[in-house]
Amino acid sequence: MQDLQSVLARSASTLQTISDSATLDAEVLLCHVLEKNRSYLRTWPEKRLTNEQLRQFSRLLERRQQGQPIAYITGTREFWSRDFIVNPSVLIPRPDTETLIEVCLQLLESKPGAKLIDLGTGSGIIAITLAAEYSQLKVTAVDNSTEALDTAQNNAQLNHTPNIRFLNSNWLAEVPQEKFDFIVSNPPYIDVNDPHLSKGDVRFEPNSALIAEQQGLQDILDISQQSHQHLSHGGYLIFEHGYNQKQAVHDLLEQQQYQNIHCVHDLSGHPRVSYAQWLPQL
Template identity: 40%
Template sequence: MTTIQALLAAAGLPRLEARLLMQQVSGLTHAQLIASPERELDADSAARFTALAERRRAGEPMAYLLGSREFYGRDFAVSPAVLIPRPETEHLVEAALERVGREHPARVHDFGTGSGIIAITLALEAPAWTVSASDLSVDALDVAKANAAALGAAVSFCQGSWYAALPDASERFDLIVSNPPYIAAGDRHLSEGDLRFEPGGALTDFADGLSCLRELAAGVSAHLRPGGWLMVEHGFDQGDAVRALFGAAGLVDVATLPDLAGLDRLSIGRHPS
């Protein structure tokens, strides 16, 4: 038996991270850890904590170690099969809710859904909407389906690559959203921080960073209803290129919206009415 205090001290991690990992293995609350630092932990739990601490020291994201990350006020399960939810993506959700309207009975599809954060959040925030989502990765879809079930979100899922994933090739939507792979191959960020551990195919198109965005824009006119919106997240330096793609696809009211840091974060465009 080893005390919680001794294990936390030996973890070699920032205090909050160590305590979160301890909560994960012990089932104790933060308050209980503070109140009972001399409590002893059984050998199995101590070994699991030590293993998690070692993985964290090696740089593995806390979200994967804890198995969840908050997005739009809700906890979503995550695994190395999906990207870690980031607050910047909340801007995409807010833009969709604002322009389509929560009370409008819209049909919505989320391409490249990953853990399902966009589709599930939209379904919960706008119950009048009919929401579907797709991903090429079967493992990612398993995570998304589990999140939808856990959060009580009515989202239908399908597997496949972009528009080819749709069961009905003629289906049209009032809103298409996506946070596609948009980092260019060879970008130094892919070898830094959390991105080292996230699924490469969800981060980069293994090309110039725009190929998935091109595909979404090129096929959108066949899948948007008149007046319907396409909204995509992209890199801070891709606003000009994405607006050009949207314009070439015949979309109107094309704009790029910044995140809280003032960086280009998402572009939107509307099918002519």
């Protein structure tokens, strides 16, 4: 019998060997096919699927069995209570990045009309979330990938954030000579030899958005150096980084003459976001 309950039970069992969240994965995929939310599955467990719905679900289930991330299969991911389009040209949004959003929102309280640039915007979750929270904020979103920029622009339209401009640039290299109050980035910070690169969703995500030279620190160094010419006096440089990079990032920022360096832990208690001020002697 092909009702929701039996289909879910069978598919969750099938996914047990490749996923730590097999039941949730099956529910999300089935909801995607049905265009319903998960409460529908619990309210109507006896509802029967059509043959076409079963065929669609089987195709999605097969992709998940191959290890493909749920977000790439469905084409969407929620972040900060908003929906974002995702595809293999961009990273999948993760809860860790919400820590960076929290830091930015706290610092923006006293400067809601500030100028902010998001480097390596990817799907645009940082730029769009901040632009949506502060409509007076003047946001620039930068990425070196035209495919990623297309995705971010689509997400900006989806989330109604007209206060963002998009630029194709390798970090700040092609950004006009102007000053920003905030430079924000979730750059590549994983070392090329990190064993996590061969596990889970990251196997399918773009290496250019994950891996950095110099034990994962090269892009953080490049951005911190380039930011000298683009930060206003007292402006903030804010990074997401690896859980084991707190001291290295602190030392790097100190060497680059940033001041008031702080690190904030994520929901799992790991050091995740570092920020500092640019206060050169005038």
